[in-house]
Amino acid sequence: MKNKSAFFILVLVLTLFYTDLYARKIELIYVNFPPYEDHVNGKPAGILVRIVEQAFKRADIAYRLTFFPFKRGYNLVKDGKYDGLFNFYKIEKRLAYFDYSTPIIKNPLVFFVRKDSTLRYQSLDDLKGKKIGVMIGYTYGSKFDDDENIIKDAAAEHVHHLRKLVLGRLDAYPCDKMVGIYIARKEGLMGELKILPVPLKIMNGYIGFTKGRHTLVIKKINQQIKYMKNNGEINQIINNYIIRNKF
Secondary structure, X not given: OHHHHHHHHHHHHHHHHHHHHHHOOEEEEEOOEOOOEEEEOOEEEOHXXXXXXXXXXXXXXXXXXXXXXXXXXXXXXXXXXXXXXXXXXXXHHHOOOEEEOOOOEEEEEEEEEEOOOOOOOOOHHHHOOOEEEEEOOOOOOHHHHHOOOOEEEEEXXXXXXXXXXXOOOOOEEEEEHHHHHHHXXXXXXXXXXXXXXXXXXXXXXXXXXXXXXXXXXXXXXXXXXXXXXXXXXXXXXXXXXXXXXXX
């Protein structure tokens, strides 16, 4: 009799857990990372926004998107006040605070430099003593982040770094290739810049979730992301943007 009671209690708890999981909306944060994600006329827009929306719709999980600057969004998800954040990179020091979806996209971090720059990049040694722009709260891989021989100049917006490059106040700025081109074109700066051929790193982009709270959501979302990769839907969304905007 006790075993039966325990079984029914377990079933009830699991039922309530699943009901609660899908009764409320998953609160997701998106950031300023165009063309992947952007806040346009008060609404979310961009390549990655569309991919994430499709994955949640396919998984039949209610969600809400809210815009925050990256650093604030990072802390809100870390502290459990929001559920997830994208685009998010995986590095060791974040693993204690975040769980991750399967990778969604690849982000090649390339170096933007002035058109007349003689800087060549093959390894981090080439950046020794150079002034390199970085975004507040971002990671560029542990080796770069921890290298004290690189002079890092932090700012909150990509455009600030691109303008500093043009003015000669930075030696280089590592940025996702499409993001950098998008912003440089928008600001009329691309004609004064060039991209070095060797990337700093190719990073996988994930959804980062508050640690230990979203195992079932991650499982269902991962299934849909993998499905969208396998059927070519993610590539189609990306390629349509590239063709439309002549990247």
